[in-house]
Amino acid sequence: NKLPPSPTKLPIIGNLHQLGSLPHRSLHKLSKKYGPLMLLHFGSKPVIVASSVEAAHDIMKTHDLVCSSRPKSSMADRLFYGSKDVGFSPYGEYWRQIKSIVVLHLLSNKRVRSYRDIREEETSNMIEKIRQECVSSNSVIDLRDHFCFMTGNIISRVALGRIYNKRESGIDTKNILAEFLHLLGTFNVGDFIPWLEWVNKITGLDTKVEKVAKKLDTFLESVIEEHIIRHNKEEYSTGEAKDFVDVLLEIQNGKETGFLLQRDSLKAILLDIFAAGTDTTYSTLEWIMAELLRHPRAMETLQNEVRGLAQGKTEITEDDLGSMHYLKAVIKETLRLHPPGPLLIPRESTEDIKLLGYQIPAKTRVIINAWTIGRDPLSWENPEDYRPERFLNSDTDFKGLNFELIPFGAGRRGCPGTAFAVVINELALARLMHKFNFSLPEGLKPEDLDMTENNGITIHRKSPLLAVATPCSTYY
Numbered sequence: 001n002k003l004p005p006s007p008t009k010l011p012i013i014g015n016l017h018q019l020g021s022l023p024h025r026s027l028h029k030l031s032k033k034y035g036p037l038m039l040l041h042f043g044s045k046p047v048i049v050a051s052s053v054e055a056a057h058d059i060m061k062t063h064d065l066v067c068s069s070r071p072k073s074s075m076a077d078r079l080f081y082g083s084k085d086v087g088f089s090p091y092g093e094y095w096r097q098i099k100s101i102v103v104l105h106l107l108s109n110k111r112v113r114s115y116r117d118i119r120e121e122e123t124s125n126m127i128e129k130i131r132q133e134c135v136s137s138n139s140v141i142d143l144r145d146h147f148c149f150m151t152g153n154i155i156s157r158v159a160l161g162r163i164y165n166k167r168e169s170g171i172d173t174k175n176i177l178a179e180f181l182h183l184l185g186t187f188n189v190g191d192f193i194p195w196l197e198w199v200n201k202i203t204g205l206d207t208k209v210e211k212v213a214k215k216l217d218t219f220l221e222s223v224i225e226e227h228i229i230r231h232n233k234e235e236y237s238t239g240e241a242k243d244f245v246d247v248l249l250e251i252q253n254g255k256e257t258g259f260l261l262q263r264d265s266l267k268a269i270l271l272d273i274f275a276a277g278t279d280t281t282y283s284t285l286e287w288i289m290a291e292l293l294r295h296p297r298a299m300e301t302l303q304n305e306v307r308g309l310a311q312g313k314t315e316i317t318e319d320d321l322g323s324m325h326y327l328k329a330v331i332k333e334t335l336r337l338h339p340p341g342p343l344l345i346p347r348e349s350t351e352d353i354k355l356l357g358y359q360i361p362a363k364t365r366v367i368i369n370a371w372t373i374g375r376d377p378l379s380w381e382n383p384e385d386y387r388p389e390r391f392l393n394s395d396t397d398f399k400g401l402n403f404e405l406i407p408f409g410a411g412r413r414g415c416p417g418t419a420f421a422v423v424i425n426e427l428a429l430a431r432l433m434h435k436f437n438f439s440l441p442e443g444l445k446p447e448d449l450d451m452t453e454n455n456g457i458t459i460h461r462k463s464p465l466l467a468v469a470t471p472c473s474t475y476y
Ligand code: HEM
Pocket: 086, 087, 088, 099, 102, 107, 272, 273, 276, 277, 278, 280, 281, 284, 339, 340, 341, 344, 345, 346, 407, 408, 409, 410, 411, 412, 413, 414, 415, 416, 417, 418, 420, 421, 422
């Protein structure tokens, strides 16, 4: 019964004090001392941390079935109608049903393709807004703001059919969703030290969660009702791209899937799309631009590729992306160094298993440090260097087959939104490179750009990315 090596733990809190504000970095340091599979305790709960390609492979491939559940999270329970969403729902028949709805009906390649017009429109809008901003003020631009706005608009139109903002619907969706994501990333002491659950009442966390959950529910109910009224009134034209609410309402009666989708499940799935899709996608774009600003040669190579392939065109479309190999390499290299969810989403084992020769009991929380794996010198030459070229003429991809590059996870629990997120990033990046030259604000050298990370459920840059954008006259 050999257990993995463990750092010393303290009474009651176990190893929680060793997590720090950026757990992926603290766990990375611990793994240097304790090896690719460590056993820790978060309060009273056993947790294993995998930090090597081999350990990740054993968990997400060899033992994927046994490691495919999720640990209970009281925050997810309260925000996702009893964890009825895909991301937090425990492994079992219910999860299998809703995951297959999401994979086959909401995020299939065909469905993702059907939202092409929305992506092209919203990226065009972003480009135009940046252009106006630099013409009118000639000032430094907050790229995060633009990326966040564009991604939010795309996801809102795809999932809910339109953009809901305070002016039109009286509901400040942007703020509610920000609060919701913040709460989801909040550390909940009661999950690890159950007798301290009462602390959340004193700190006001419980009341806050209830308030946000109520506001979200009211909003989602109004969106669904709006759709039902529309369904009753009019027929959809066959060519029209249906939004996720339309698709889920069609599935609800079980005619297509043989599975009855309750109203709470429908709302939880919609929330999942926002929780899992928005922050991760725009944070990736922000990290990409930050790395390009730090590496002007890579930016120049990318611009040459994009502008070369776009010759004679005023606008890049999704048809052009297939031949942009350097662009794809830039995205991979950025996700290798900055996976937005560096520890993926925690899993839980459902049976006793053996991993790397160690015995792991059932009901152990399983954490995979994708951040560490992406900089493992055994897999990557000079891992700390930003070098997109490493992916040219290489088959390594992030689709879950190469365990050295797992920003989207892998196996049964892998991210179903990969294609959806990647095409947004590819199109936005290609259009930015086509239309603008970018530089850092005056006086800031590339090597001085602050790359500090913020903590939370998604890892963003701590400070918003500011840059000077100059419209490139040849391409306007
Ligand atoms: C760059 C963008 C994104 C990244 C880096 C990302 C990453 C991840 C990761 C690491 C997981 C957990 C995988 C695991 O446990 O093995 C995950 C799960 C998930 N993602 Fe994504 N994601 C992204 C975008 C999206 C988008 C756009 C959507 C939906 C529109 C989405 C929907 C989901 C869902 C529903 C799950 C839960 C899957 C399950 O538990 O079975 N993601 N994602």
